Every structure is written in structure tokens, then in C-alpha cells.
Amino acid sequence: MRILVNNHLRLAVLFVALCCSSYLISCDNRNTPATNNKILVTPARTPAQQDASTVSLDKSPMDMIYYPVDFTKQKMVHAVEEPLVARVIYSRPKKDNRVIFGDVIQYNTPWRLGANEATEIEFFKPVSINNQPVKTGRYIMYCVPTPDQWTIVFNTDLFTWGLKFDSTKDVYKFTVPVNTSPVPYERFTMEFQKASKGIELHIAWDSTYASVPILY
Incomplete structure (x- = not known):
């Protein structure tokens, strides 16, 4: 009889303990923010926010051209x-309602032929321009324009910005x-562009252009 009473007592104590535990757990859940049971969705950043957090795009994007034109493909x-045969790396500024020649680009003054870093031309075989032999290699390229003609200059002072190069390293004009x-x-x-003999490097902006004949 005593054993039976003890067993009933143990069961009663266990029941009370379980009830208390359940109550405490339910109270804790009520104090927990409802977001624990929800999926939080972070809204996408607006274009303005993206622009503010990343490096802005350059107004004069860099481009690269080859001959043959579709060589890489x-x-x-x-x-x-x-x-x-050849490759050119250069930047492409916009006219943007400006007067280009005689204003943005001054006559008889060196012009970088682009924007930002110095424009580069690379030849993968010996070529000839205006009857001058040009060795295989990589050069920066700039121009001295006048209303009637342009003087195109190749220079070996690579990896420079704009016109900040050593002009004593001019090698071809x-x-x-x-x-x-x-x-x-x-x-x-x-x-x-393909020409009747060799190719031409067509250089144009606004309503003005010049073509550099290249034989190889």
C-alpha cells in the first residue's frame, strides 16, 4: 500500500513539473518577436542607392578594336x-552639344585621341604607314590637328595618362x-576598315575624320 501511494505521489510531482515547464515555454514564446516565425525580405536597392555605393561609370567608356575586325570571335x-595585325585601346568621349574642333580640341595642340589613359596601338607584325616602316610593338598614339591635316604620332612611353608622357620618346610621325x-x-x-591596299585606321568625331593607311 505504501509503495502504491509513493508511486502516485511521484506521478503527481512529475505532472506538476511538466505543467510548469509548458507554462514557462509559452510565456517565453509570447515575449519573442513575431519576426522569428517569418521570413524577412530585404527590399532591393534603388538605382540611386546603387550609384551612391559603387564607383560611378566613366563618361568616356573604354573600347578596343582589332584587325581583322572579328579576330577574337x-x-x-x-x-x-x-x-x-593590329589592336587599338582608347576611350570614347561624347560631343554632347559642344563645338569639338577649334574649341574642345585646339588646333596645333597635341590631342590625346580619346580620353583618360593615353590611347594605345599595337602591331603584331611589321607594317608601313606613309612609306615609313613601323616595327612590331605597342605604342601610345596622339595627334596634332590643323583644319586641313592631322599629324599622327607614335610614342613608346606606355602606361601613361592623357598627354602626360615623355615626348622625347616619339618614334614615328x-x-x-x-x-x-x-x-x-x-x-x-x-x-x-579594309582598303584596296592593306587597311585604314578611320578616326572620326563630330563631322571630321581622317584615315591612316596601313600596309602589311
Whole structure:
């Protein structure tokens, strides 16, 4: 009989303990923020917030051109038709309603042929420009314009900004005539074009352009 009473007593104590534990847990849950049972969604940043937290885009984007024009695409699919001849790396400022030649670009004054870093041209084989042989290699390129002709200059002072280079490292100079484009170019543009002999580097901005003949 005593054993039975003791067992009932133990069961009663256990029951009370369980009830107390359940009560404490429920109280704790009521004090816990409701967000614990919800998925928090962080709103996407607005374009203005993104611009404020990242480096702003350059107004004069950098571009790269090759000859042959589609060389890199051909190389990716193993269908190269002609070996690489030349490459140009340059930046492309906009006209943006400005007077370009004679104002933004002063005549008889060196012009970087682009913006930001010095424009670079690289030849992957020996070439000839205006009957001058040009060695394989990489050069920065700038121009001294006049209303009728441009003097194109190659220089070996690589990895420079704008016109902050050593002019004593000029190695080649070529004079090319200036032409008027029937359609103005909003952005400064360079492109290689096939010519009857060799190729031409077409350099254009606003309604003015010049072409550098390249034989190889």
C-alpha cells in the first residue's frame, strides 16, 4: 500500500513539473518577436542607392578594336581566317552639344585621341604607314590637328595618362588629310576598315575624320 501511494505521489510531482515547464515555454514564446516565425525580405536597392555605393561609370567608356575586325570571335570558335595585325585601346568621349574642333580640341595642340589613359596601338607584325616602316610593338598614339591635316604620332612611353608622357620618346610621325563626314559622330570613334591596299585606321568625331593607311 505504501509503495502504491509513493508511486502516485511521484506521478503527481512529475505532472506538476511538466505543467510548469509548458507554462514557462509559452510565456517565453509570447515575449519573442513575431519576426522569428517569418521570413524577412530585404527590399532591393534603388538605382540611386546603387550609384551612391559603387564607383560611378566613366563618361568616356573604354573600347578596343582589332584587325581583322572579328579576330577574337573567330579565335573563340577556332575559325581564324587571317592572323592578327593590329589592336587599338582608347576611350570614347561624347560631343554632347559642344563645338569639338577649334574649341574642345585646339588646333596645333597635341590631342590625346580619346580620353583618360593615353590611347594605345599595337602591331603584331611589321607594317608601313606613309612609306615609313613601323616595327612590331605597342605604342601610345596622339595627334596634332590643323583644319586641313592631322599629324599622327607614335610614342613608346606606355602606361601613361592623357598627354602626360615623355615626348622625347616619339618614334614615328605621319601626316594625313582631314575629311568631312556626311553623318556626324556623337562619340569619338576609331575603326579599322579594309582598303584596296592593306587597311585604314578611320578616326572620326563630330563631322571630321581622317584615315591612316596601313600596309602589311
